[in-house]
Amino acid sequence: xxxxxxxxxxxxxxxxxxxxxxxxxxxxxxxxxxxxxxxxxxxxxxxxxxxxxxxxxxxxxxxxxxxxxxxxxxxxxxxxxxxxxxxxxxxxxxxxxxxxxxxx
Numbered sequence: 001x002x003x004x005x006x007x008x009x010x011x012x013x014x015x016x017x018x019x020x021x022x023x024x025x026x027x028x029x030x031x032x033x034x035x036x037x038x039x040x041x042x043x044x045x046x047x048x049x050x051x052x053x054x055x056x057x058x059x060x061x062x063x064x065x066x067x068x069x070x071x072x073x074x075x076x077x078x079x080x081x082x083x084x085x086x087x088x089x090x091x092x093x094x095x096x097x098x099x100x101x102x103x104x
Contacts, residue, residue, distance in 0.1 A: 005041075005070030012067070028092045033058070037081075040069035 004010065008029055012022045019025075032038040040058045058066055075081055084090050085100050092100075 006073075007068055007070055009067040024093045024096060028090065028096060031091060037073070037075050037084075039072045039074055040066060041072045042069060 008026075011029065012026060015025045016022045029038065033040075040061075058069070061069075081100065085097055088097075090097070
């Protein structure tokens with residue numbers, strides 16, 4: 001099986017299937033992008049390896065293109081994400097914060 005890369009589009013479709021409205025999650029994803037915890041990636045050298053850069057060039061992309069780009073998670077989810085969730089450092093709805101704590 002070929003594993004598809006993580007993208008905003010895939011995240012939102014999965015969320016919508018179980019939760020309905022994707023607006024709270026989309027807002028949270030934008031915050032994670034702004035803070036550099038998620039970074040869009042692309043194949044810069046044609047060799048198939050996905051890389052990301054610290055630049056914010058993705059901000060100039062249209063929404064549909066941004067949503068299809070593969071994502072890199074730039075944090076240690078076990079350690080750093082739990083710190084952010086436990087200390088209310090991410091402005092996310094309570095239900096989403098609780099879900100994040102449950103899965104980690």
